[in-house]
Amino acid sequence: MSAADWSADEMMTVAAARQLRDGTVCFVGIGLPSTAANLARVTHAPGLVLVYESGCLGAKPDRLPLSIGDGILADTADAVVSVPEVFNYWLQPGRIDVGFLGAAQLDRHGNINTTVIGGSYADPAVRLPGAGGAPEIAASCGEVVVIVRQSRRTFTGRVDFVTSVGYGTGPGDRARLGLRGGGPRTVITDLGVLEPDPATGELTLTRLHPGVTVEQARAATGWPLAVADGLTTNEPPTPDELAALRALQATLKATP
Amino acid sequence: MSAADWSADEMMTVAAARQLRDGTVCFVGIGLPSTAANLARVTHAPGLVLVYESGCLGAKPDRLPLSIGDGILADTADAVVSVPEVFNYWLQPGRIDVGFLGAAQLDRHGNINTTVIGGSYADPAVRLPGAGGAPEIAASCGEVVVIVRQSRRTFTGRVDFVTSVGYGTGPGDRARLGLRGGGPRTVITDLGVLEPDPATGELTLTRLHPGVTVEQARAATGWPLAVADGLTTNEPPTPDELAALRALQATLKATP
Amino acid sequence: MAKIVSLADGIAELVHDGDVVALEGFTHLIPFAAGHEIIRQGRRGLTLVRMTPDVIYDQLIGAGCASRLVFSWGGNPGVGSLHRFRDAVQHSWPAPLELEEHSHAGMANRYVAGASGLPFAVLRGYTGTDLPRHTATIRTVDCPFTGETLTALPALRPDVTVVHAQRADRVGNVQMWGITGVQKEAVLAARRSLVTVEEFVDELTPVPGQVVLPGWAITAVARVPGGAHPSYTQGYSVRDNDFYRDWDAISRDRDTFRAWIARHVLTTEVPA
């Protein structure tokens, strides 16, 4: 398929879905992560376990949920537990393989800001929603996948506020802080994929979406973006992936 | 009714049941406490709330349960919760008005031993079941009612092991220890009723069952038993109380 | 045994100016009608506590009821920002709003500690984030066995918690099911509590996934059919997703917001 047949957001969602191996347990937020996780479930990963912070373990929605507490999640879950339980018994002990996070700002070491931008904490230029479940998802999941549209405003040298820790100021920081999860192993954008350099913990461009250039990625990154030696190009969405994704998204419009 | 018509154990159970005011919340162990609480519920206290440590809140069994985890308790409860929840959300914060406890040894300050008698802890003469829920029931309930048959072996000057704290070594000890509940306000035996002297915290004979003498009570007490100035005699079981109690006890034999 | 009250009486008796008030409900069962009654009765100086201050808290904040917010995520779920919340934080309109900011895991554990009669909660959380720089109620505690340092948070003890549930029986035993979030903990952590329900029934037939709160652990219950709208009540109503989307435009402008409150909250018992 050519780039004219799919959007950058569709490519981003498909790339995120591909990241999820069948049988793994995934902590899912609403929006792109939920779309990607449900796409994986209806394509290559039927045994993917979706955990929503509203307490739904093993939800199997037949349409995209409109919120993290959508009734379809409780109706189709293996178990519905309390919110304290989902954080204490399921997330905190490291039972979740993959956590999905979005970001308003993301820095070169994968630290995430969803709290305030500009000004000071007490008097910010922009007040964002805040932490939600993110700090502990970032701390405790086996690995974190960040899905975020790439721009110089979002991809910044240093986040204004560390809401969720990636690699801190570099390698060793997670261990020093006692964070048990692996941190952000993959950042999926509308331009490509970034992964941390094992030596420096710095997010490095490792894959581009079809039709995107390194220059475009650099122009959308607020720090001097390193490019991996083995830079590859993602396969475009297959017709099956695209059909499944669009069918899922059509369910959003069909829900009252 | 005359003493010939009822046993000392029946009098003890009836006296314990009378202690329970309608509408109060009562933490119930199996055996005499459960019998007394259920007797209260079918006589003067239909709104008594029975909480069993197996997690059954508001159980309304139509027969005496044979164990703390009898299915009849779950079947008739307002809510069945986990064992951690019953201790953490219900007992610990002081939501229970009355806790019932038994004792293998009880001392003059209402401290209870259900752990070891004689010898040392490591090499005891008699190994008893241990604490169960008792230490926290004794600590956290609004008040504690102890039901125990009175004898010099059981009513001892100093318990061999403090499993559950009454008034420690005297007034002020509970406050010093940070215990929030009121402690043992009533000890009901087959001979009468003991209550703590407000000044000394020492268990004092305040009521006798019909036909029992102070001398009998003193002979069954391992410390010089103080007798309250206003010593009274309990009303004997009414025919209604006795009929209800015997009907309840008949259900025990009817259960396979 | 809970007292059966009208919504207006329940709010009048249980929610006072200056109180610490928690309205909980995780997307599902959000007690909107009770929030509107608080606005109607003109409460001021409230400390509002809630994991996910969404549209209902946007309304309370915009209506000037709150002076302080204890929270972990403030947004319009699936839509975007809360404009009244932003306006209060960024421009102190209609009044300054002090923030005490936590994470979901932290807020949930603070309620658990409150419900458990403990002064603090222990968790693995916040480490390495900037939250402890700005939130005074985040400290550490060392494990007395391993020496490991963990995060400690003070218990939440609201003066009053308000939740919505499917139904109650005549003595105020409350039954809820579906996503029940942190409601049990929020009610048990509070000094007083008010539960709004869709209906009273003679007997609470058991339902899979139910949470039952005994009447003797609740202060008051009020019948408020549709009391969660535009949130939903599983088995009774569906979420009014259009309203959440529409709220973005309604709340963006101060005058549009005030007009909406005047028309839909101040002049009616339950918004249409």
Place this chain on the structure above:
Amino acid sequence: MAKIVSLADGIAELVHDGDVVALEGFTHLIPFAAGHEIIRQGRRGLTLVRMTPDVIYDQLIGAGCASRLVFSWGGNPGVGSLHRFRDAVQHSWPAPLELEEHSHAGMANRYVAGASGLPFAVLRGYTGTDLPRHTATIRTVDCPFTGETLTALPALRPDVTVVHAQRADRVGNVQMWGITGVQKEAVLAARRSLVTVEEFVDELTPVPGQVVLPGWAITAVARVPGGAHPSYTQGYSVRDNDFYRDWDAISRDRDTFRAWIARHVLTTEVPA
């Protein structure tokens, strides 16, 4: 996804000599058949963990499987003492039994801490009792906000937890209902877990009061109809109260006990 195994294979693979083993079930759903299989396979040097070591632990102790017991109440519920437990403590027969003694509240919270990935639990408990004099795993911790001193206990992390449940589906999701005690916490606190079930079904129809343990959080599931006898399985069997009464006489004498084990455990898969 849990592995579906036979009881014999499950015990052989998951329970090793010297392990810390928890068999939980609060009067209801006690995994007797699994305990008998541990006796048949001749495990030695186990640390047995259980809130209420009752008849099943009396049997394991008398059969010589245990060298250590972590518990809060050891008796035959509604009947009296556990004679094998007493004999082991008082006369080291058939082997010395080291005790680590707690209260119910303490044990429950230790499982909760284990299930939560925390090194310790905080509670109001034990204060003023003689338990801390004899149990090394009872310490204190100060609230970093109020300064109040509370009790701290180390998390329980059994090598393996075994529980019994009503049923499981084909991928090992387990469903239990009725009194479910501390089983969820005991399973989640353990490094490995085995669940015996009455039956496998294609679909776990929701049941009021259910606890569902996802298959991916369990190591193995074995079908063992009647696996809780003489305890009971709500919806499947009633408690064999006569057996509990009879156990008093059977267990009082060493030879009678040995004969009973030889006849009812060593020579059969599941006792009649």
